Amino acid sequence: MDGQRVRVHSGDGSILLGDGWYVGDVDVFFVRHLDGHLTSLHDAEKPPSVEDIPPGAQLVKSEGNPKIKLDNGDIVYGCQVWWEPIEESASDLGWRR
Numbered sequence: 001m002d003g004q005r006v007r008v009h010s011g012d013g014s015i016l017l018g019d020g021w022y023v024g025d026v027d028v029f030f031v032r033h034l035d036g037h038l039t040s041l042h043d044a045e046k047p048p049s050v051e052d053i054p055p056g057a058q059l060v061k062s063e064g065n066p067k068i069k070l071d072n073g074d075i076v077y078g079c080q081v082w083w084e085p086i087e088e089s090a091s092d093l094g095w096r097r
Helices: none
Strands: 005-009 016-032 058-070 075-077 082-085
Touching (some): 016 075
Antiparallel strands (some): 005 082, 058 075
16 A cells, blocks of 8 residues: 555544555554543654653553555654545545544
8 A cells, every 4th residue: 555645534533634645564553541641742653751651641652553644744653543545535435433
């Protein structure tokens, strides 16, 4: 899939973020909080510092996560958004996360 054009929506699917390029798969880091919600740095490829992880929260490394460069230059990751190849419709494939 590297180098494929994709369409990207926000994590809840309500906002079209735009089109972009599937760059490849990378390892990302996020924090799992006690109440179950997840957070990550804007650059999810970098782990947060120990000081940024609340007591009781857990640092998680997710391997092989899609990295997408939007046409506006922003970088998003598959764990943060819903995305699909542009050539195929959502009804054919379903959204990917």
